[in-house]
Amino acid sequence: MTEDQIYTLLSDSGIYLLGALFLIIIVFKGVRIVPQSEKHVVERFGRLHSVLGPGINFIVPFLDVVAHKISILERQLPTASQDAITKDNVLVQVDTSVFYRITEPEKTVYRIRDVDAAISTTVAGIVRAEIGKMDLDEVQSNRAQLIATIKASVEDAVDDWGIEVTRAEILDVNLDQATRDAMLQQLNAERERRAQVTRAEGAKRAVELNADAELYAAEQVAKARRIQADAEAYATGVVARAIKDNGLEAAQYQVALKQVEALNKLGDGAGKQTIVLPANAIEAFGDAFKMLRGGS
Template sequence: MLAGFDIVIVVLAVVVLLVLFAGVKTVPQGYNYTVERFGRYTRTLSPGLNLIVPFIDRIGAKMNMMEQVLDVPTQEIITRDNAIVAVDGVAFYQVLNAPQAAYQVAGLQNAILNLTMTNIRTVMGSMDLDELLSNRDTINERLLRVVDEAAHPWGIKVTRVEIKDINPPANLVESMARQMMAERDKRAQILTAEGLKQSQILEAEGRREAAFRDAEARERAAEAEARATQVVSEAISKGDLQALNYFVAQKYTEALAKIGSATNSKVVLMPMEASSLIGTLGGIGEITKEVFGNGGSGGGAPRQPGARPPVVRSTDT
């Protein structure tokens, strides 16, 4: 049997072991523990092996220092244009100061959740429905700035606030779809009208350019005709009648060429007085020989290949 002294030694050894176990604290990675002495915060234990005063100090709060995700439940929001939409989201936050997060607010996650939901209603309620559906990045940025500033005294950092879903009522979605189709039909009609207008403008410009070129061609032809007439007039004024005869013969030749260019037979009825003018055509060859020399072939009106010569008949007037 153990003696009394031995029992005391064993008891003291057990007490020492209990004291050591009570004073040694192991903090896992990603956590910070607060230490309270008689209920008052004294210091913060970092990850690893730490020692505290047994039976005097105790662990107060075990704070998760890693970034955490907080799901924001669905809530109904009334927009500025009185549209009711269902909105939900998600928030990311991280504890930077364990004592502040532990002792500045009661129920940290619940506080962040309510703060986020309240600011979602405030920010999105000040916007129209079209702005909500098209400006999610702007909404997320405003929410992040407001919520992070409000949660800063709690020793946390709100890293992100995201709106997941915006669900308008079904009748409102149908109205928006009809509005979108009307807008697209309007744009299509505008584009069609613009294309028709442009084509009409181009067509009018083409007609103007063609008319301008036709007028220019007629003007130049008239100038050439006037120049030829002037040359003939000058020749006549100088007493050269062969130029006049050549000019008249050329006109007769051109007229008969046009008449004889048809493939079918033609009968031309002319007055008796005009037959004497036709008789002068017999002298065209002689006039041509006198003007151009004898190098040319015999006189006569040119005839198109395959064309039959016209038959000229004189009638009494």
């Protein structure tokens, strides 16, 4: 093989090698594999051309350039604290945290420079505005509603930036020491008021129970008297019927019984008693005794 042939062979081999190398570079430049957690922004001659999604993508080598690689994973902004004044003029310090993800990288890249700082500033302004519409008690008790309102307002504000706000949280609402002392005094006063109400209700209940007991006792006494009166009325009725049926003898019989009972009570007394009787009493007692013997 002559030198010319060798030179020609080497030249042809170099051309083939350069061609293969160029083809490899073309393939390497034209094929882009995008991870699942990212999106790539492609520019052509310095202008937005396309956005590459996860997987295998093809671009025009040397014309198209991947200018930005944007993570689409959810992000958390650092916890931010901002002062706000409530509707009832109470100064509070609110700690907030926001979670978001980029859904349209082309908007985020070309419309906002520092997305984290922009979202933080937006959240701070919205938190101050929303807390300014509420009293302190409402801020403490309606925190879930406040968070929902803040999230909706932030979503509207950052919509042009290609961002989705996934969650907004109010971590804490801090008060200055003077306000805390005033709230503590108010809390103690409320506890004392409730204690007084409880004691008053207890005393009222005791009076009601005592009145119920006295009423019950009075009802029982009245019931006993009514029974006694019914018994006496029944006895009187019996006597009346006996007098009606037997005439004067029944009446004399009852009088004799009362006289004997009176004499028995006099005889049961302590000491000596002197009894003065009318002259005709002896005859009356005699008739009574006869009637008693007859009745027995």
